[in-house]
Amino acid sequence: MKTFMDDQFLLNSETAVQLYEKFAKPMPIIDYHCHLDPKAIYENKPFSNLTEVWLYGDHYKWRAMRANGIAEAYVTGGEGVSDYDRFLAYARTVPMAIGNPLYHWSHLELRRLFGIEEIINENNAPAIWEKANKLFEGKGLTPQELVRVSNVRVVCTTDDPADSLDYHIKLMEEDRHGFQVRPSFRPDKALEINRDTFLPWIGRLQEACGYEVTDYKRLLQALKERVAFFHQTGCLLSDHAIDTVMHADATEEQAAAIYAKALRGEAVSLEEEAQYKTFTLVYLSRLYADHGWAMQLHIHAHRNNNSAMMRSLGPDTGYDSINTGQLAGPLVRLLDSMEANGGLPRTILYSLNASDNDVLASIIGSFQDGTIPGKIQLGSAWWFNDTIDGMLAQMKSLANMGLISRFVGMLTDSRSFLSYPRHEYFRRILCNLLGDWVESGQVPADMELLGTIVEGICYSNAEQYFRFGSEAASINVQAVVAQ
């Protein structure tokens, strides 16, 4: 029987061990999609204890605690509940989470970032708390240190087009934290015309661009200006939550009429919503292509299902699930419309529904245009699929129908500064998959070729694909500050 989480954790052959130790492990990390707070990175305030850094923002852990019968006050905090109480509640939950990636991630995080090797449970929780918190004494443990010690080269945060990006600009001006912090352009609120967030967001956009967005032409102009501002501030990716894939051909005049209806507070039909979203997304995709950005489409999430908890805690608090819905037809038409409008940008398609993997892996092959390797990507296993089974399923779909060698690899997609061991987890799973292929005679034991492929998936594919290291990606701080 293998020892739990030893040096060959998840590596079941000598080939897998070699691929991981020699090629995967040394690679730095590019976290091209996460939800870390740029303000927290800039202010760099030391964390006060293990609960703050581990439990304050991580809804993966919150879901597990609720499923374990832990009262909400001990999950997201409440009257008279200390951080130590919350830590003990999570320590009670970890042993019950075997089979869930949280069980592995939690142990990897304590081992890699705190040097704590204990198997987490309620009995040794006090000792773990004491050991970990020693690192928070004195000058303490800060966000920037956790990013640096995790060998992260690039962090791409998720930002609204109306955001000032002040903290990104301050980080650029200082530029002594040892890694890149780049915004990502996430215009969901500009697209969700039927949600109650739409009109308030138009107000925020008007403040950001300094003029009234009284008609659709001005909306498109404002979005174009915000894309330019984001680009100047180092943005090289956009990101969209496409919970339901819609496509309906529309002219600019039709989209403008729908926008005007929404501004008047009139109901917009589902067909009109599809027309508005199609025209606006196609417009945005051309802007992305013109700026050399990558476009991420995060498909089939079902968000904020619990109305009472949405009112109490707000969005992204662990009450989401996997969505279903029509995919192939509307997505192919959407991508084809983007292609017809001057060219698809670099595009990454993720679905929260793993049963979509093969559909997406086949669709990306319809839009590779030979300009760059892996231009259209099947995105890494995302959120509920960020598991051993989910990662293997995504990589096998991509390998079976596309080129896994051109995959831009893993991201953390996290709100916690402790989540970087998720890359180790992914890299071990990747190396074991390739190792299995070699050991079973499906792939020659060409360690030079396999090593190059592993290094590409772990780091260099992403660096080349997103162009983080290129001249074009350099950030003109003076131009941004002068604005």
Ligand SMILES: O=C(O)[C@@H](O)[C@H](O)[C@H](O)C(=O)CO
């Ligand atoms: O980007 C998304 O839509 C999701 O990643 C969402 O933010 C979710 O809350 C998450 O963080 C899953 O890891």
